[in-house]
Amino acid sequence: MVNCMLMISADLENLTNLQPQGGCDDPNFSYFFKLKCGCGELSQKETCVSLAETLPTQGGKGTTNLIQKCKFCGREGTVTMIPGRGKPLTQEAAQSGGFSPLMLFDCRGYEPVDFVFGVGWKVESVSFYSCPFPIVFEH
Ligand SMILES: [Zn+2]
Secondary structure, X not given: OEEEEEEEOOOEEOOEEEEEOOOOOOOOOOEEEEEEEOOOOEOOOOEEEXXXXXXXXXXXOOEEOEEEEOOOOOOEEEEEEEOOOOOOEOHHHHHOOOOEEEEEEXXXXXXXXXXXXXXXXXXXXXXXXXXXXXXXXXX
């Protein structure tokens, strides 16, 4: 089991509080990324997870947000989102080159890589911002 915190950074000019539209725990905000299996196989397509979409885990204890089987080794892995850990990216943090935590993923069997910047962000006092934002997973 690996806990991966998705961290964001951005070049914020006259902007602050960059976050998903409904806040860091927006149930409808979709996260897109590729998954790397423990066997080293990288999934071909991006996976999409959101807090609103849950699946029952095997054995019926609790829920997860993604169950995916590796095409190469056949093992099943899960990704479970853990809300309540994210913070909007403030201008202060962005200016000091800092990253802000966005969402925590509890990954079993997989490691998330290559986060894809999707839609549905909001930022306060918009004048200009540059994309793409550097986004990293801290393992
Ligand atoms: Zn595999």
